[in-house]
Amino acid sequence: MKKLVAIEGDRWVERAQKGDQQAFSLLVDAYHTRVWRFLLKWVRNRDDAEELVQETFLAAWRALPSFRAGSQFSTWLLGIALNLARNHHNRTVKKLSRNVELDETIYMDTPSGSDIEPDRQLERLQTMEALQQAIDNLPEDMRQVLIMVRLEGMQLEEVAEILGIPSGTVKSRLSRAKGRLLEQMGHYL
Numbered sequence: 001m002k003k004l005v006a007i008e009g010d011r012w013v014e015r016a017q018k019g020d021q022q023a024f025s026l027l028v029d030a031y032h033t034r035v036w037r038f039l040l041k042w043v044r045n046r047d048d049a050e051e052l053v054q055e056t057f058l059a060a061w062r063a064l065p066s067f068r069a070g071s072q073f074s075t076w077l078l079g080i081a082l083n084l085a086r087n088h089h090n091r092t093v094k095k096l097s098r099n100v101e102l103d104e105t106i107y108m109d110t111p112s113g114s115d116i117e118p119d120r121q122l123e124r125l126q127t128m129e130a131l132q133q134a135i136d137n138l139p140e141d142m143r144q145v146l147i148m149v150r151l152e153g154m155q156l157e158e159v160a161e162i163l164g165i166p167s168g169t170v171k172s173r174l175s176r177a178k179g180r181l182l183e184q185m186g187h188y189l
Helices: 002-017 021-043 046-066 073-092 118-136 140-151 156-163 167-188
Strands: none
Touching: 002 021, 002 046, 021 046, 021 073, 021 140, 046 073, 073 156, 118 140, 118 167, 140 156, 140 167, 156 167
């Protein structure tokens, strides 16, 4: 099934490169949510993320002739999104907090609710806040890799392609980021 979707996506890309707006619209529909979630991790604001999604697809439409067949469209598209997010960050650096909006389901193995004792809920909340702060305190290069690999579930090779660095560098940055998080979070473990 996944291979079929990829083949169909390749056809949509080919058609879109020839100016077929309907094929590009199908690509937008297919990738909108993924691009939005990716951007939300960077800009931490739903409205800004949605605006950047629109800019991403507009930039992709304009740059579509430069897309190389054989490359993954999603990787190319997320590279555009990342560049736009970086530009957005540079324009609004004073307005943005460094907090990454983390989904609490990443940390909780049971849903929050009445079945969890209030003391335990408070403890989990404090742990999540400490982890968020620890991620915020990472150097930008480590934080980028950590978010893409651990929170977005991207492959090392895909992250390397987006960032324009070797996959070994991605692996090294990820390892260093995890080490720093363990140092900062040791007393919570």
